[in-house]
Structure formats: structure tokens, C-alpha cells
Amino acid sequence: MVKAYIGIDVGSVSTNVVAIDENANVLFNIYIRTNGQSIDSVKKGIESLKQQLDHRKYTISGVGTTGSGRQIAGVMVGADVVKNEITAHAVATTYFVPEVRTIFEIGGQDSKIIFIKDGMVVDFAMNTVCAAGTGSFLDHQSERLGISIEQFGDYALASKNDVRIAGRCTVFAESDMIAKQQYGFSKPDIINGLCQALVRNYINNLARGKKLEPPFVFQGGVAANSGIKAAFEKEIGHEVIIPSYFNVMGAIGTAILAKEEIQKTGKKTNFRGFHALQTDFVPSSFICQGCSNNCEVIKVKMNGQTVAMWGDRCGMWQEKVSQVVI
Amino acid sequence: MKIGIPRALLYYYYFPFWKAFFEALDMEVVVSEETNKGILNKGIKESVSEICVPIKLYIGHAIQLLNKEIDYIFVPRMVSIQSGEYFCPKFMGLPDMLRHGVKGLEGKIITCQIKSDSDDISAPENYYPMAEVLGVTKEQIQVAASVAREQWIGFRMFNKSGFTAVEAMKMIQTNDSLEVLLNNQQSSKPVLRIGLIGYVYNIYDPFLNMNIIEKLRELNVDFITFDMLEEAQLQEKIKDMEKTLFWTFSNKLLGAGLRLFHEPTIDGIIHLTAFGCGPDSFMGKLFEFESDQTGVPFMSIRVDEHTGENHLQTRIEAFVDMLKRKKFIA
Structure with missing residues (x-):
């Protein structure tokens, strides 16, 4: 075996x-x-x-x-x-690209930048509470523009004119896009502008002036989007590697x-x-009334027996479950 | 008379002093409960929305004290504890903010102005303006201030020898320092030691920071905070700066941070900051520069009213993983 x-x-x-x-x-x-x-x-x-x-x-x-x-x-x-x-x-990337120095990862609702030296994480940053410029935002915009997310990259690469879209906040980005549509810019131009805005926002928020060293690896679901890859390469002036298993790293x-x-x-x-x-896994939640924290406690039952609980600040419920032998 | 003290802001720095002071004057001292969602919600509701969350919490704690049949809530006007330096204006305006801005607190606030040239705030002149309301003489205040000073020095001694402010308070209150000591040493030998830089009210309020201290201990990480360092150690790195930060505690934090970045036993630095804190935005950048120069990893954690614990857990875990791999594999 x-x-x-x-x-x-x-x-x-x-x-x-x-x-x-x-x-x-x-x-x-x-x-x-x-x-x-x-x-x-x-x-x-x-x-x-x-x-x-x-x-x-x-x-x-x-x-x-x-x-x-x-x-x-x-x-x-x-x-x-x-x-x-x-x-x-970081573990997966250093396995596939051992010499990697910078990892761009953009997922559904968060984005990260990871700095690697000699195969070791030396620094990282994650987006703060705001989900601007992540996959969900692109999903939403593709829906609004009426094209599927899979076609996004091709549209961006077909762009002929540079359109500047505000990337600081998705709310502004969206109104900016609407304005640019009304000026008559084509869909590819707008999508390309959006990709560039997203990358600009990402570099500003996460890299925060830090020195970006190649090789660069770009992964996460958004790496499927060739428009974003191109925007990254334009912004940092260097080739960006997309690993074959970029979306499951x-x-x-x-x-x-x-x-x-x-x-x-x-x-x-x-x-x-x-x-x-x-097995039947049933998660449920309840508001604990033990004190005025009113924690939302998550409870997971397996075949009717509680196997895990979390979310309580005091640890009272977590304690109870750990005493139960599964 | 019954005096209420909110468990917020400088409670974590001066409570042992204030408690002993009022008790020496035969007053009963009541502290608000540990921060919980109810207190935070009340504070948010009664505050102007742009203010930082530590102030919102202070207001929540003050409101909570109203249920405890207190005669007065003690809200000092903190002006200065270092010559030429001042407190953040929110501290200076705190008694007025509460008196005039929060329903039900008018007439319930007792205050005095604290001015000192060091952390020692025991000069009785600071407290004379309260004599009439408290119905005590100046002589009584002098005695109380000196009793309070003793207590505070005891607390500070424990704090400076590496115990958290909360532990140090327990140690002087219960006279059972041994027990605290033992509890503290139960965990196995720490694998990492980090600098945890933040104002006392951010690092010691487990609700506000989602229990960062406990999380670090669970990961077997030892930490040092600015209040564990001696004043001279805090001043050493900043005394030659052309220009320091504006506020006293920001300077203490900056001094601690700059020092710890150069301490060989420190594996990394975490800066815990409350969303919207002006001075911290400067400090965070200065720490980033220092981190680049020294190669000591640095991370900022920003806390606010939100209660999502996941992101904090992920960041701390990842930071600790990074430090561990760096230390033990490299």
C-alpha cells in the first residue's frame, strides 16, 4: 500500500x-x-x-x-x-518553487502577501476587515457586466485603451466603472482598468512600500484570471509565475x-x-446567556452527539465538550 | 461614601494607587465589571461615533457603575506625567466628555487634575480640589496619597519584574503573590519571546483584544510589555531623537519598541493598536522601519468594535509559526 x-x-x-x-x-x-x-x-x-x-x-x-x-x-x-x-x-509554494521570494495570494474574501527568504516565511500581510479587491468583488462585477468570471481575463487582454478606475474601495470602484461605461468605454477597457485597480490596491495595502523580490508566485482562485496576472506583471515589471495547482495551494x-x-x-x-x-454533521449556534457577553456559540453534532463547540469567550462550552470521550 | 472606578484606560496603570487613596479616606471603592459585550454596546451608544474604542469602553464602564449605587465616579483629568509631554487630548477632556456628553453622568463625576513630572502621581496638591466634595481635610489627603504611593510602588515592582499589570494587581491585593507566581509558571518552558507593544488598556483588556495574552500563552510564547520595562530603559532609545511623538504613553511605547527590536532574546514584535489611534499610525510606521533595519519580524494587530476572532487567531498563529520555523529550522 x-x-x-x-x-x-x-x-x-x-x-x-x-x-x-x-x-x-x-x-x-x-x-x-x-x-x-x-x-x-x-x-x-x-x-x-x-x-x-x-x-x-x-x-x-x-x-x-x-x-x-x-x-x-x-x-x-x-x-x-x-x-x-x-x-x-507558504509550505506548498516553497515546495513547488523552492527559490520563491514573494507570494501573491488572492482568494475569495481575503488576500495575502507572503515574503520568503531561504524557504522561510520572513514577513506577511493580510488584508484588513475590508474585502476590496478580492475574488468576491470580481465575481460581483462580472455579474454586473453580464460576462462570466472565466472570460474576465480574455476581455482584459483585449483592451486597447487605458482606463483608470479607482481601486481604493469597491464602492468607489463600482461608481467609477459605471461612469466610465457611460462615457462609452468598451467592456474590455473597463475590465482591464478594473484589473489594474485591483492590483494597485493590493500592492498599496499589502506590500506597503516593502521591497518586492523575484521570483514572484501568484496563486489563489483569482490567479485563474489572466487579466490580473498581466496587471501584476505591468505593475511590478517582472514575470509572475502561476503554479499548476494555483487554486488548491x-x-x-x-x-x-x-x-x-x-x-x-x-x-x-x-x-x-x-x-x-x-455521518450526519449538524452545526447549530445559540446565544449563551451566561453573562452579558452573549457569545454566539457554535455547536457541531455528529450522529446526535456534540463533538465540538467554540465561539465562547470564557471557554465554558469548549471545556464541556473536551470532557466527552468521542 | 462609595466611589466607582471604571475598569478601563489607566485603570491598568494607576488603579492600585487610586484604590488605596480612597480607602485611606474611608471610602468604599467599587470597580466596574470586566468588559463584556453589554458594556461595549452601552459605550458605543453613548459616544460620538468617530472616537476610538478604548474611550467608548471607558464610557460603557462608567455607565455600568451607575447601577452600583455609587456616590461618585472618579474620572481624573490626566494632563501630564512627564515634563514637556502631555496626554492624548481625549484623556484631558475625559471628565467633561462624560459629564456633558453622557446621559445620567452629570453630577456623578468627581475629578481632579493630575500633573506630575514622573509616573509618580502622589503629590497631594493633585487631589486637594476634591477635598470639599469628599468632606476630608488636606492633611487627610496628604496621608492618603502617601499610603497610596506605597501600594502603587508595590504593584509597580511586581509589574516591572515581568508580571502583567493584571497579575501585579492581584499580587498586591491578595497578598498571595506566590499563588500568582505558581500559576504563571505552570506552562512549560516558552519556545519564543516576543515584544507585545500596546497601551495598557489595549493589551490588558481581554475582551477588547480577544484575549491575546491567553492566545500567546497557549502557543507557548512568552512576552514582554512596555510597562515591564524600567523608565530609564524606555527613555534610552528615544532621548536622542530629534523629535519624539506627541503623547507620553506613545513615547513610552516607542521607547519600548525601539529597545526590544535590538534585544537579542526577542524573536519578534507585535504592535496591538486600536483602530483610529492617531499617534499609533506614526508609531507603526517607525516600527516598520526598525523591523526592516534589524530584520526582527514585526506585525500590527488592529482591534476595533468587531468581534470576529478568526482573523486575529490566524494572524497570531501564522506569526508564531513563522518565528518558530525561523528559530528552529534555520
Whole structure:
């Protein structure tokens, strides 16, 4: 039997599942739109993994989760490693592009910049509360312009004129775009202006005057957009590499971390097994009335039994669950 | 008489002094409860919207004290604790902001002006203006101020020897310093040591900062805050600056930060700042420069009214991961 490791990245917009082997070769990968249904998306991803991975050949030896939904996904599948997105992305990128110095990552609702030196994260920044210039914004604009997000890049590359769109805030960007449409600029010009605005905004907000060193790697769902790639190359005046698995890098990273963890500790994986998919996971939330913090406590039940709780500031509910033996 | 003290702003710096002071005058001292969502919501509702969240919290705490049958809420007008330097204007205008801006607080505020040339605010003249309202003599105030000074020095000694202000307060209040000490040392040997730079009211209010101290300890990270450093250590790096920041505490933080960036035992620096803080925007940039020069990793964490804990957790975890990998793999 060959050992395989699963990585799951549950983000706001997409849920990605990958399986890698001992040498971090990608055996399977899938990118699913989360649509607010993180549990279903994880189930869907694991289900197709089960169908496509040869059971007679591979055995699951470790699982890692990452992304904003890493906790719940970790509980569902029985993760060995639950890691933040920054570490996960950096691990995957340095694996594929060992000499990388700067990683641009733009996802559904957040964007990051990660600075690497000698394969090590030396600095990073994430967008603040505002989601301006991320994938969801592009989604929204593509809908408004009536073209699919997949065509965005081609439109941008077909642009003939430079149109300047304000990129500081999506609300202004949108009114600017409407104004430019009314002036009669073509769709490709406007889309190209938008791509440039997004990149300008990204560089201003995240790089904040720091020196950007090549090689540059651009990943995350938005890297599918050739218009943004071109805008990046124009802005920084250097080639930008898009790795082949650009949209599932977080999942690959956490799978690598799970592999390292298992190899280091020699432990048996916590993976609940594929049959766990049949299990009913029901998340619910309630407002705790214990004090005036009125915390929203998230509760996850597996087959009627509470297996995880979080969200309470005092830790009272988390404590109760940890006492229950699963 | 019953005096209320809001558990906010300089509570984390001077409460041991004020408590001992009023108690020496035979007053009962009541503190508002630990910050919770209810207190924050009340503070937000009664404040002007542009003001920073620490002030909103202070207002929330003051309102909460109204339910505790207090005679007065003590809101000092903090003017200066360093010659030639001043407090942020919000501190100077605080008693008026509360008296005239918040419903129900008019007539409930007792105040005095604090001016000093050092952190020691025990000069009795500061407190004479309250004598009449409190019904005490100047002589009584002199005695109370000196008793309070003793207490505060005790608190500060613990604080300066590496305990958080909250721990130091417990240590002098309960006389059971050993217990605090033991609790503090239960966790295994820390793997990293970072500088946690922020105003006392930001770093010590676990609600406001989503319990950053606990999060760091869970990750086995030791930290040092500006109030743990001696005054001379804080001044050392900034005394030669052509121009320092405007406000006293900003300068203390800047001095602490600049010092810690050069401390070989420090693995990284986190700057905890409240959204909209003017002086902090300068300080953050100065720290960025220092980080570039020294190569010591630096991260800013901005807190506000929102309660989403995820982003904070992710940033801290990633920062700690980065430092660990840097330290142990490189």
C-alpha cells in the first residue's frame, strides 16, 4: 500500500480537497464553490476523492485542514493538523518553487502577501476587515457586466485603451466603472482598468512600500484570471509565475504539513475514514446567556452527539465538550 | 461614601494607587465589571461615533457603575506625567466628555487634575480640589496619597519584574503573590519571546483584544510589555531623537519598541493598536522601519468594535509559526 495524505482548505468562496503521496505528488485535486455550505462542500470533495483514488493502492495516512473553516472541517474528518492559511500556502509554494521570494495570494474574501527568504516565511500581510479587491468583488462585477468570471481575463487582454478606475474601495470602484461605461468605454477597457485597480490596491495595502523580490508566485482562485496576472506583471515589471495547482495551494500545503507531522511523530492518523461521510454533521449556534457577553456559540453534532463547540469567550462550552470521550 | 472606578484606560496603570487613596479616606471603592459585550454596546451608544474604542469602553464602564449605587465616579483629568509631554487630548477632556456628553453622568463625576513630572502621581496638591466634595481635610489627603504611593510602588515592582499589570494587581491585593507566581509558571518552558507593544488598556483588556495574552500563552510564547520595562530603559532609545511623538504613553511605547527590536532574546514584535489611534499610525510606521533595519519580524494587530476572532487567531498563529520555523529550522 502507498501512503496518501489529504489536505482540505475550506474558504469563504471555495472548498478545495487534495490528496498527495509521500513525495508530495498531487494524486487528486478538486475545487468546489462553497456557497456557504462548508460541511456539504467538504463531504462532496471527500466523496469524489473516494471515488477517484484507488483503494487497493492507496491508504490514507494523514489529514490536514486549513482556511477559515479549518476547525469544523478538522472535526468532521478527524484532522491531524489544523493550520492557518498563511503557513499552509507558504509550505506548498516553497515546495513547488523552492527559490520563491514573494507570494501573491488572492482568494475569495481575503488576500495575502507572503515574503520568503531561504524557504522561510520572513514577513506577511493580510488584508484588513475590508474585502476590496478580492475574488468576491470580481465575481460581483462580472455579474454586473453580464460576462462570466472565466472570460474576465480574455476581455482584459483585449483592451486597447487605458482606463483608470479607482481601486481604493469597491464602492468607489463600482461608481467609477459605471461612469466610465457611460462615457462609452468598451467592456474590455473597463475590465482591464478594473484589473489594474485591483492590483494597485493590493500592492498599496499589502506590500506597503516593502521591497518586492523575484521570483514572484501568484496563486489563489483569482490567479485563474489572466487579466490580473498581466496587471501584476505591468505593475511590478517582472514575470509572475502561476503554479499548476494555483487554486488548491492551501490544501496542498496542509497535506504536506500533515505528512510531516505523521512522519515526525510516527502516530496513526486521526482520519475518521470515508464512511464518516455518511455521518450526519449538524452545526447549530445559540446565544449563551451566561453573562452579558452573549457569545454566539457554535455547536457541531455528529450522529446526535456534540463533538465540538467554540465561539465562547470564557471557554465554558469548549471545556464541556473536551470532557466527552468521542 | 462609595466611589466607582471604571475598569478601563489607566485603570491598568494607576488603579492600585487610586484604590488605596480612597480607602485611606474611608471610602468604599467599587470597580466596574470586566468588559463584556453589554458594556461595549452601552459605550458605543453613548459616544460620538468617530472616537476610538478604548474611550467608548471607558464610557460603557462608567455607565455600568451607575447601577452600583455609587456616590461618585472618579474620572481624573490626566494632563501630564512627564515634563514637556502631555496626554492624548481625549484623556484631558475625559471628565467633561462624560459629564456633558453622557446621559445620567452629570453630577456623578468627581475629578481632579493630575500633573506630575514622573509616573509618580502622589503629590497631594493633585487631589486637594476634591477635598470639599469628599468632606476630608488636606492633611487627610496628604496621608492618603502617601499610603497610596506605597501600594502603587508595590504593584509597580511586581509589574516591572515581568508580571502583567493584571497579575501585579492581584499580587498586591491578595497578598498571595506566590499563588500568582505558581500559576504563571505552570506552562512549560516558552519556545519564543516576543515584544507585545500596546497601551495598557489595549493589551490588558481581554475582551477588547480577544484575549491575546491567553492566545500567546497557549502557543507557548512568552512576552514582554512596555510597562515591564524600567523608565530609564524606555527613555534610552528615544532621548536622542530629534523629535519624539506627541503623547507620553506613545513615547513610552516607542521607547519600548525601539529597545526590544535590538534585544537579542526577542524573536519578534507585535504592535496591538486600536483602530483610529492617531499617534499609533506614526508609531507603526517607525516600527516598520526598525523591523526592516534589524530584520526582527514585526506585525500590527488592529482591534476595533468587531468581534470576529478568526482573523486575529490566524494572524497570531501564522506569526508564531513563522518565528518558530525561523528559530528552529534555520
